[in-house]
Amino acid sequence: MGDNERLTAQRFQQAGGVEDWRVLRFGASAWFGAASQAAGAALARRVAELSFDPSRSPDVDLRADGVHVRIGRPGSRDLTRADVAAARTISAAARDLGLTADPSTLQALQLSIDTLDRPSVMAFWQSVLRYEPQGDEVLVDPMHRDPPFWFQQQDTPRPLRNRIHVDVAHPHLLTLRAMQAAMAAGGVQAYVSEHHGRLADAEGNEVDVIPLAPQDTFGDDPDIADWRELFGGMTFYAVDSRGRAADLASVVAELADESGLPLLIDLRPDGVTIDTGKDQCEDERFPDLARRVQAAARNLGLTADTDRLRFVQFGIDAVDIPPVRAFWKSVLGYEYDPRTGITDIYDPHRLNPPVFFQQMPASEEARREQRNRIHVDLYVPDDQAQARIDAALAAGGRVVYDDEAPEWWTLADPEGNEVDIAVVPGREELWAAQAAAD
Structure with missing residues (x-):
């Protein structure tokens, strides 16, 4: 049936070369530890350079200690042989960058209402x-x-x-x-x-x-106007390609490493969410980092879309x-x-x-x-x-x-x-x- 052959979760995990990956609620996930956000951004760059069906473009989440990658169709448990190939390629890129997988840390939460x-x-x-x-x-x-x-x-x-x-x-x-x-x-x-x-x-x-x-902004400072305070500091920049998302993520990761204040940097096909995490915007380093992130995004020609935040x-x-x-x-x-x-x-x-x-x-x-x-x-x-x-x-x-x-x-x-x-x-x-x- 070729690349589009549908695989069960068990068959996906039994395929050779996907030992880094686990099937959870939706799609297959992997976690690759990294020593810095810039090191994680290097993997995000490699993922952005791969060819994917637009409807199956991976989600990439950069964190202070690693990178989470999820493949498969969003909102679906369906996996294919093409996803197996993608998982193998991403794992090979991580190894080439010296990043180590730890599938034991993976998990996904859902809220159920009777x-x-x-x-x-x-x-x-x-x-x-x-x-x-x-x-x-x-x-x-x-x-x-x-x-x-x-x-x-x-x-x-x-x-x-x-x-x-x-x-x-x-907002x-x-x-x-x-x-x-x-x-x-x-x-x-x-x-x-x-x-x-x-x-x-x-x-x-x-x-x-x-x-x-109307208490979700950080005052009247125009240099931090792209940010919203929703338990933490958050912003979102729309992009027109995964390459542009990787460009922004790389710059933001370097700024976060320089400041010593980690950020949550989540890359999606249509944009990048940048988030301090809950209450971390109270850190005295945040205002300067937020200004530098906003300046970097605008220098890349990107515009904030705060309606996407939650x-x-x-x-x-x-x-x-x-x-x-x-x-x-x-x-x-x-x-x-x-x-x-x-x-x-x-x-x-x-x-x-x-x-x-x-x-x-x-x-x-x-x-x-x-x-x-x-x-x-x-x-x-x-x-x-x-x-x-x-x-x-x-x-x-x-x-x-x-x-x-x-x-x-x-x-x-x-x-x-x-x-x-x-x-x-x-x-x-x-x-x-x-x-x-x-």
Whole structure:
């Protein structure tokens, strides 16, 4: 069938020469460690020089300690022999540059919402997130940065508030529009302050939207006008080619290395997102770095498009925060935010969203006993699932459902908030065997 022959996740991973790669939620991913952002940008340059079907152009994320590359059609699990060839070529380029792969660090998060009325609830979340539908059950970030949302059928009502909620930030005017669209789609306003509002969909699932006030710029300095403050400093520059994206990424990586302040630099076929990461714009080095990045982008003839920006994080309510936080740190492979009084945990590669913890009154016993309508799906490499389960159990978690193993296991933290540890390779083969047996 040639290059377009479709491969299952298992067949992709069994192909020779793709040992660096793992199939997670969408496509196949690899992580290559790098000593600097400039070293990572060299791999981004090599990837940009390769020939790809435009609909399958890789996503490349530069970080302080390495490069994440994802291949395959965005929003799809379909992989082909052409993707195998691309994976081999990218791995060879990484080796040529002295970069080493570490597939054990790969993972992808998804938020799942149980719903009685999927179309209505999806319409709300599509509006408030500014996501795109992928079929009838999934919403995806068109920039492929923030986690997908999956909506699954719920059998019986669970009317009390969840203990898991979402925070989403857009540029100010887009926040207002997203709120209006979400309320037109059946949402209700649960809380509003000068800075943020809380909306609930028709079934009570909550999202905090930020900012309601025009507080997303860094003052009146024209030399930093391309940036927006959405929990961190962010900007986006549109490009007309992958080569132009690599040009900008290379310059920004060098500036970040020189300043000592790492940046999240995400290359997509139509542009580059540059992000400090949550709260890192509070660093005293940020204003100067932001000015230099803006000047470099404009010298390349690029224009900022801040409408493309978004920030997403998850919040978990807990009565006893330390053990709940320890569970999630372990199961997600995250790190503790070291700042006093901050409950955040974060992905050490800053590829997945932060999670923070809020105090919940012990008196809300009914709410604690109700199963959340929202849970987290954690996609991990098939050879890492047991290690994640073991880490979660050692941190006080418990397995509450494993009838679908080895496709997924449902674990709960000490207060009952759930996470599914999910594995993709082997699923289609298992389904085919079950169908044959029936």
